[in-house]
Amino acid sequence: MSQTMTSADLRARNLVRLLRAVHDAAAPFTRAEAARLLGIGRNTAAALVAELEQARLLHEVPAEAGGRGRPTTMLVPHPEGPLAFAVDFREDTWTLASVELGGAATELEGGEHDRTPRVFAEIRAAVARHETDRLAVLGFATSGPIRDGHRLHISHLGWDEVELGGLIGADWPTTVIDNDARLAGLAEARRGALRGRGTAMHFHIDFDIGGTLLIGGDAQRGAHNIAGEFGHMPLTGSALECMCGVRGCWSLDVGANALVRRFGARPGYGEGRELAREILRRAENGDTEAADALDANAAALGRGLGALANALDPEAISLSGLGVDLIRLRREVIEAHCAEGLMAFRRTDPPRIVAGTVGEAGPLTGAAEIAWDAILTEEWVRRRLQDA
Numbered sequence: 001m002s003q004t005m006t007s008a009d010l011r012a013r014n015l016v017r018l019l020r021a022v023h024d025a026a027a028p029f030t031r032a033e034a035a036r037l038l039g040i041g042r043n044t045a046a047a048l049v050a051e052l053e054q055a056r057l058l059h060e061v062p063a064e065a066g067g068r069g070r071p072t073t074m075l076v077p078h079p080e081g082p083l084a085f086a087v088d089f090r091e092d093t094w095t096l097a098s099v100e101l102g103g104a105a106t107e108l109e110g111g112e113h114d115r116t117p118r119v120f121a122e123i124r125a126a127v128a129r130h131e132t133d134r135l136a137v138l139g140f141a142t143s144g145p146i147r148d149g150h151r152l153h154i155s156h157l158g159w160d161e162v163e164l165g166g167l168i169g170a171d172w173p174t175t176v177i178d179n180d181a182r183l184a185g186l187a188e189a190r191r192g193a194l195r196g197r198g199t200a201m202h203f204h205i206d207f208d209i210g211g212t213l214l215i216g217g218d219a220q221r222g223a224h225n226i227a228g229e230f231g232h233m234p235l236t237g238s239a240l241e242c243m244c245g246v247r248g249c250w251s252l253d254v255g256a257n258a259l260v261r262r263f264g265a266r267p268g269y270g271e272g273r274e275l276a277r278e279i280l281r282r283a284e285n286g287d288t289e290a291a292d293a294l295d296a297n298a299a300a301l302g303r304g305l306g307a308l309a310n311a312l313d314p315e316a317i318s319l320s321g322l323g324v325d326l327i328r329l330r331r332e333v334i335e336a337h338c339a340e341g342l343m344a345f346r347r348t349d350p351p352r353i354v355a356g357t358v359g360e361a362g363p364l365t366g367a368a369e370i371a372w373d374a375i376l377t378e379e380w381v382r383r384r385l386q387d388a
């Protein structure tokens with residue numbers, strides 16, 4: 001590979017850095033701030049902005065009046081610029097949204113489904129109904145791991161090794177796909193409670209527990225794209241056999257499945273969400289049996305988090321789904337059991353355990369992030385400039 005970088009290469013790199021900065025920013029910034037952020041001169045920044053405006057990627061708008069000095073402009077996504085579509089596919093529902101550079105999302109359509117892979121054709125039809133020339137890429141969040149990026153396993157629906165190629169065909173727009181728990185974590189790292197944290201973890205607790213390790217704002221995927229199955233580690237010493245084939249998984253003790261099992265419901269088939277909510281309500285209203293079940297769930301959660309913190313040393317851990325309720329109702333239980341699971345020398349500085357702020361929108365937000373990641377590349381920007 002050539003070691004020399006031409007001025008065209010450098011310009012393409014800076015164009016992507018500028019777009020990336022606008023996309024990642026919590027609030028719009030000025031051209032002068034862009035120059036500072038990228039470590040480039042003001043004239044260079046002006047030339048980059050002009051090119052991106054020409055390619056309908058960025059737009060300059062007058063800043064809010066108020067401060068002293070010269071009026072200035074803010075850099076915002078171009079109103080006719082590219083769009084990413086994002087899909088959140090869950091065990092029982094799906095949602096389609098359109099997402100601008102910078103992350104502003106508009107929900108387009110959604111619904112329940114019949115729990116068979118036929119739903120992918122329904123989603124494709126919805127994409128076609130909303131497709132415009134501006135659509136550049138589609139990000140897809142699905143429950144269940146996606147082995148090697150193309151084999152889908154959703155045990156709650158009985159989907160085993162379903163080939164994605166048969167579901168997302170050549171007639172789809174350019175599509176990138178990832179697991180919902182990982183994408184919820186990515187959303188927290190990019191736009192939520194974990195923004196700016198170098199090493200962090202996120203756990204989404206629904207029927208069971210899924211999660212991801214986040215380093216420098218990106219989610220770890222592993223050699224076969226199936227990293228992050230923290231719920232299938234024997235962290236709490238259960239003797240039960242899990243549907244995954246392992247005995248004693250953490251997921252058997254944390255989440256809605258563990259709650260409903262104590263009340264005689266059949267866990268493990270994506271059923272019982274209502275009963276789990278009912279148990280939470282009863283615990284809040286002082287029902288002892290429900291309160292015990294909630295305590296056990298929170299204790300098992302804390303215990304597992306302590307063990308994982310020993311291994312991975314996160315600065316902060318965010319939780320979504322049922323995890324938010326567990327923090328709200330049983331923070332002390334979670335923290336006490338986390339501390340118990342931490343090696344003694346770590347206990348003075350335990351990881352902060354926080355509720356995610358992206359919340360329910362996590363998988364959809366993360367799906368939009370991987371969609372934009374797929375196109376915010378030098379190659380794509382070069383092509384876009386050529387076509388302008």
Ligand SMILES: [Zn+2]
Nearest residue numbers: 232242244249
């Ligand atoms: Zn398991």
